[in-house]
Amino acid sequence: MRNPSTSTHSASWQLGIPRKIVWRILRKCLKLHPYKVQLLHELKPNDILKCSDFAMRILNKINEDNCYLKNVIFSDEATFYVFGYVNCHKCRICGTESPRAVREKARSRTKMNVRCALVTDEIFENFFFRHQADSDQCYTSGHAVVLCLSSI
Secondary structure (H helix, E strand, O other), X not given: OOOOOOOHHHHHHHHOOOHHHHHHHXXXXXXXXXXXXXXOOOOOXXXXXXXXXXXXXXXXXXXXXXXXXXXOOEEEEEEEEOOOOOOOXXXXXXXXXXXXOOOOOXXXXXXXXXXXXXXXXXXXXXXXXXXXXXXXXXXXXXXXXXXXXXXX
């Protein structure tokens, strides 16, 4: 059991002992505690200044015109990978203190981007983009379920 990325489930199976005992050994004997992995974007030193400037500009625009936000579209995009899936909600790293390590994992080429936008009280149609090596295709939300099921 020298591999630090071995799960408690694998350790339990390899050692032939219950997972509860593996956890007890990690916590009480080895003084290791589980820490949740957080996915973060790296912030550069200049990013904080840019965020502050943006917030001040928006506040000034709102002070000048109370209806300013009605002309602003808030949008976001998320990428979902069909293969190479990482479930960070169940992933823990054990250590004596909170880790500041980055764990990189290669992503598959089959993925789907989901984009959504909202303006004041309206949500625009969700768009799904399927990326493959040779083509990009666009689907609306009704087609996306069929696409996801057919890709698995």
